[in-house]
Amino acid sequence: MQPLADPVDLILLRESALLRATDPVVVVDDQGGALVDGLVAQYGAGEVRVCCDALTDERAVVAAAGRRPQVRVLPPGPELWQDVRGVVVRLPKGLAALDETAEAVARWADPSVQVLAGGRVKHMNRSMNDVLSRHFESVRGSLGAQKSRVLIATGTRPPGEFRYPLSAVDDELDVTVCAHGAAFAGPSVDLGTRYLLSFRDSFPASARQVVDLGCGTGVLAVLAARTLPHAQVLALDESRAAVLSAVATTEANGVADQVEVRRTHLSEGVPDASVDLVLCNPPFHRGNTRDSAVAFEMFADAARVLAAGGELWAVYNSHLPYLRALRRLVGRTDVVGQNPAYTVTRSVRST
Numbered sequence: 001m002q003p004l005a006d007p008v009d010l011i012l013l014r015e016s017a018l019l020r021a022t023d024p025v026v027v028v029d030d031q032g033g034a035l036v037d038g039l040v041a042q043y044g045a046g047e048v049r050v051c052c053d054a055l056t057d058e059r060a061v062v063a064a065a066g067r068r069p070q071v072r073v074l075p076p077g078p079e080l081w082q083d084v085r086g087v088v089v090r091l092p093k094g095l096a097a098l099d100e101t102a103e104a105v106a107r108w109a110d111p112s113v114q115v116l117a118g119g120r121v122k123h124m125n126r127s128m129n130d131v132l133s134r135h136f137e138s139v140r141g142s143l144g145a146q147k148s149r150v151l152i153a154t155g156t157r158p159p160g161e162f163r164y165p166l167s168a169v170d171d172e173l174d175v176t177v178c179a180h181g182a183a184f185a186g187p188s189v190d191l192g193t194r195y196l197l198s199f200r201d202s203f204p205a206s207a208r209q210v211v212d213l214g215c216g217t218g219v220l221a222v223l224a225a226r227t228l229p230h231a232q233v234l235a236l237d238e239s240r241a242a243v244l245s246a247v248a249t250t251e252a253n254g255v256a257d258q259v260e261v262r263r264t265h266l267s268e269g270v271p272d273a274s275v276d277l278v279l280c281n282p283p284f285h286r287g288n289t290r291d292s293a294v295a296f297e298m299f300a301d302a303a304r305v306l307a308a309g310g311e312l313w314a315v316y317n318s319h320l321p322y323l324r325a326l327r328r329l330v331g332r333t334d335v336v337g338q339n340p341a342y343t344v345t346r347s348v349r350s351t
């Protein structure tokens with residue numbers, strides 16, 4: 001059994017006593033498999049269905065608990081929620097992600113369902129109660145423990161129209177952006193992404209294989225496809241919400257035949273030295289914590305897939321010390337543009 005070191009896992013598991021007689025239980029966004037493992041091992045839950053947005057979380061759950069016959073990993077949708085009377089969820093960072101999950105529970109789970117949504121108190125706010133109250137008659141907080149708390153929602157409200165993916169038109173870029181709840185920046189264009197795209201006429205015109213690494217809603221992929229009409233574009237992200245959003249965005253903008261979207265960790269599956277251009281707006285957070293590790297992994301991975309002479313175009317917050325890492329990991333790197341908020345770089349893969 002996994003050690004339950006995480007206070008949010010611990011309090012969620014404590015409150016799961018409420019679900020003791022309830023099967024099946026859905027666990028959303030377990031991060032290391034400890035929650036799923038705890039539900040099965042401590043409470044003897046008969047059937048636990050698991051849904052993770054991030055592929056790395058999903059793999060961790062499979063590694064920790066996937067061999068237990070009671071555990072099933074499923075994508076979001078009616079099959080996940082059917083007949084469910086207990087839901088255990090780690091509160092996501094964004095309200096739209098919580099809203100989309102709560103909407104799905106209210107639509108598809110058993111009306112007697114109880115939702116336990118746990119998080120660190122410092123990351124919780126009143127708006128989370130308001131979002132849950134849109135879909136449930138009653139929302140109350142548990143007693144806190146180790147600076148963590150659980151919101152308990154019961155009594156589903158009748159679901160309305162499907163709201164997700166949201167979509168909006170960006171007039172400046174003439175692009176329709178579609179976004180599921182957990183997708184970065186929602187149905188709008190991130191300012192860093194917009195700044196990177198202001199240099200798109202300088203993308204190498206001869207590029208035939210292009211990767212949008214960490215594609216989010218797929219805005220960079222769509223604009224790359226338009227700017228380089230002879231290129232094939234691969235849009236990659238580990239988030240399921242991002243991938244579903246990017247598929248919808250490419251379809252909404254008429255470039256689905258030129259852009260392939262895949263849910264991957266980094267650019268796994270893309271052969272070494274096979275790509276002419278990588279576009280990347282890397283994350284600098286992991287959950288609620290600042291962390292550049294994924295950005296550096298992305299730069300190293302871009303170097304792996306780039307052919308000699310291929311280019312990585314990246315955008316990042318100007319205060320971040322990424323220039324040295326790009327030169328070390330990829331090759332010669334120039335600053336193409338810089339403003340107080342963002343820096344855009346072009347790195348050329350050395351042989």
Ligand SMILES: C[S@@+](CC[C@H](N)C(=O)[O-])C[C@H]1O[C@@H](n2cnc3c(N)ncnc32)[C@H](O)[C@@H]1O
Nearest residue numbers: 184193214215216237238239265266281282283
């Ligand atoms: C800052 S967002 C940029 C999204 C999009 N390219 C844009 O410009 O709007 C970074 C993206 O990287 C994705 N990501 C984070 N870690 C990843 C990983 N290990 N493998 C693939 N994608 C990852 C996130 O899910 C997120 O969508």
